Amino acid sequence: MTTRSVNPDLLARTSIASTIPSSELHRVFRDADDHERATGAPVTKLHVGEPYFTPPPEVGRALAHAVERGLTGYTAVEGLPELREALAAKLAAENGVDTDPSRLFVTPGSCQGLAALMQAVAEPGAEILLPELHWPIHLQQAILAGLRPVFYPLDRNYRPDPDTVLAAATPGTRLLLLNSPANPTGAVLDIATQRALLDLARGRGWQIISDEAYEHFVFEGEHVSIASLERDVPVPERIVHSVHTFSKSLAMTGYRLGYLSTADERTAKALRIVQEANLIAMSTPVQYAGLEALRLNHVVRDNHHMVLTNRNTALPAVRDAGLLPELPAGGWYAVLDVAPTGLTAEEFAADLLAVKNVAVVPGTGFALTPRLDARGRVTSAEPAPWSRHLIRIAMCVEPHVLRHGVKELLDFAHERGGAA
Ligand SMILES: Cc1ncc(COP(=O)(O)O)c(C=O)c1O
Structure with missing residues (x-):
């Protein structure tokens, strides 16, 4: 679990901005790129909220x-x-x-x-x-x-x-x-x-x-x-x-x-x-x-349909494996609970990348609870304990990428003894 705290002497001279934790997403991007460079194996990117459909010409x-x-x-x-x-x-x-x-x-x-x-x-x-x-x-x-x-x-x-x-x-x-x-x-x-x-x-x-x-x-x-x-x-x-x-x-x-x-x-x-x-x-x-x-409302409707189809095709297996309480009612993402594997979100994300070349984001990055000093500067920022086993995957990616990533993720969870 990430814990970030700031040295009190330094804090006395620092701006608010310099005390704010960077988004966890940036670290995952770096990790995925480093992994690709180091292994030469393409990473299945379920961490990115970038759609596979493109802007209308x-x-x-x-x-x-x-x-x-x-x-x-x-x-x-x-x-x-x-x-x-x-x-x-x-x-x-x-x-x-x-x-x-x-x-x-x-x-x-x-x-x-x-x-x-x-x-x-x-x-x-x-x-x-x-x-x-x-x-x-x-x-x-x-x-x-x-x-x-x-x-x-x-x-x-x-x-x-x-x-x-x-x-x-x-x-x-x-x-x-x-x-x-x-x-x-x-x-x-x-x-x-x-x-x-x-x-x-x-x-x-x-x-x-x-x-x-x-x-x-x-x-x-x-x-x-x-x-x-x-x-x-x-x-x-x-x-x-x-x-x-x-x-x-x-x-x-x-x-x-x-x-x-x-x-x-x-x-x-x-x-x-x-x-x-x-x-x-x-x-x-x-x-x-x-x-x-x-x-271009018709394009908006098509894009909606593409994400919906992705959701309905790939995510029921994740739900049936006991990692997702219910299919997300909207948006581009799903939050999975990997507690049954016994791994923390950070361990799960790191091992999944290392073993299966699949990148996901630990949910802890979406649950930081910072403490602020009187001037509004962050003195520490810890993830809420209940977020320890949550990860986020994106469902707006190419259908075959999503299918492959989800399959690898479920295989990995099974191997760790944690999926029904
Ligand atoms: C909840 C939410 N709000 C706003 C945005 C900002 O998107 P943009 O600045 O591209 O409009 C995002 C992007 O990921 C988002 O997830």
């Missing part, structure tokens, strides 16, 4: 066309007006979210949108509630924004219960982060849970950040944008900020194109300052590519 043509037409100057800090109009229409039609282009921002990937939003809403020292099993970047972003992370428990299917969220909160809580479908768990929040969480947040004076990166990959139930549940609330009283991306739905990971809708004008004003300071503006040709991408 129309999108690339729209980008090239913008460049050819000389549309390469700065745009407004919030993004191209026509793209923001189109995004407001998409949010209204598809997500049921009532927004206005004045509260919409185009961002270089939703990652930057999330980080900027946290900076825009953070009160110094305020607490943010994160799921105990979370995307490690959310944690890094929160600490960088000067927030103090507090974790809410998840049930055995990785869903939050509003009562336990409330129990985790403190008087310093100001923000609640929701991620549905979730990375890494694939959990999808149903409408009743989201309504209860919204009521809770409203009653307590919290704001909600809703990360909907995987909105088009819901396989059971339906995607509910929590902002749609407050569409009848007057704008100044709304509390939900929604963050979206083109990266997943259209495989546009390298285009770096996301967008977010702030709940109210006050947050939009603060966010404008954050983006002025960080961006000046988004890439202009990429925004024209985004305008084209919004017309």
Whole structure:
């Protein structure tokens, strides 16, 4: 299990950023590459959340066309007006979210949108509630924004219960982060849970950040944008900020194109300052590519279908072997519990790579619980003990890669006496 602690003398002179643990994913990437170089054997990469489908060619043509037409100057800090109009229409039609282009921002990937939003809403020292099993970047972003992370428990299917969220909160809580479908768990929040969480947040004076990166990959139930549940609330009283991306739905990971809708004008004003300071503006040709991408709903549906087929083909065997409680209801990943093998997640991942040339990510990297000093610097970060046997695999990879990787993983688990 990884434990990271910082020398107190050094800490007195260090920035917040320099104390934040790097994402475990980067280490796994390095390990997989080193292993490939050292052995010459190709690694089956189940650690990477990079889809096997590619961006639609129309999108690339729209980008090239913008460049050819000389549309390469700065745009407004919030993004191209026509793209923001189109995004407001998409949010209204598809997500049921009532927004206005004045509260919409185009961002270089939703990652930057999330980080900027946290900076825009953070009160110094305020607490943010994160799921105990979370995307490690959310944690890094929160600490960088000067927030103090507090974790809410998840049930055995990785869903939050509003009562336990409330129990985790403190008087310093100001923000609640929701991620549905979730990375890494694939959990999808149903409408009743989201309504209860919204009521809770409203009653307590919290704001909600809703990360909907995987909105088009819901396989059971339906995607509910929590902002749609407050569409009848007057704008100044709304509390939900929604963050979206083109990266997943259209495989546009390298285009770096996301967008977010702030709940109210006050947050939009603060966010404008954050983006002025960080961006000046988004890439202009990429925004024209985004305008084209919004017309390609049929591709989004195909991509959904490809991940669903992968899930339904490869993962039942993992569930039947007793390593997965249920198929993920959404997203691109599954969290496996390898406790029956007797190995820790780190041992399992390292041995699986060494013996079967298959790379997976230890779940401990998604469950770090950092301690912060009074100035918000991380003094230590240990994985929660219950994450000791969890690993994450990606199900967005080529079907034959997924099938092969899962077969090797199950063989390995059997050899270690740990799969039914
Ligand atoms: C939960 C979640 N949110 C946001 C992102 C950011 O994606 P992008 O910056 O490419 O939009 C990712 C990427 O893996 C993610 O898993």
